[in-house]
Amino acid sequence: MAYTILVHILNEEPFVGEVEEMPSAMDSLLRIQNPRKRDGKDLPYLQGDVTTVIYPWNRINFVEILPSGGEDEIIGFVRE
Numbered sequence: 001m002a003y004t005i006l007v008h009i010l011n012e013e014p015f016v017g018e019v020e021e022m023p024s025a026m027d028s029l030l031r032i033q034n035p036r037k038r039d040g041k042d043l044p045y046l047q048g049d050v051t052t053v054i055y056p057w058n059r060i061n062f063v064e065i066l067p068s069g070g071e072d073e074i075i076g077f078v079r080e
Contacts (some may be wrong), residue, residue, distance in 0.1 A: 006064040007032060009055065015043055015046070017053075023063075030055050030063070 001019040007030070009015070017032035033052050035043055042048055 002033070004066040004068060006038070006066055007031070007035075007055070008063070010059055010061055014038065022065075024053040028057055029061060030057060 002020055003022065004016065005020055006016055007013050015035055016038055017035045019030070020034060023030055031052060031054050035046060037043060045061070046053065058076050
């Protein structure tokens with residue numbers, strides 16, 4: 001199952017991509033597939049046909065895991 005993530009790189013705009021599995025604490029690199037801007041456009045600093053990028057963790061500020069569309073919606077308390 002691929003996870004959609006929002007990656008915040010130092011001194012760059014955040015971008016969206018997918019990872020096959022959650023990174024572990026022992027990883028020194030993050031492999032991201034289908035990197036793109038949040039609006040779906042290509043990243044200006046990558047070639048147009050690039051499908052995978054690898055970033056070292058020291059360049060990454062933090063990573064957000066975005067909710068996938070396939071998960072069930074959580075319903076809280078509803079007053080009738």
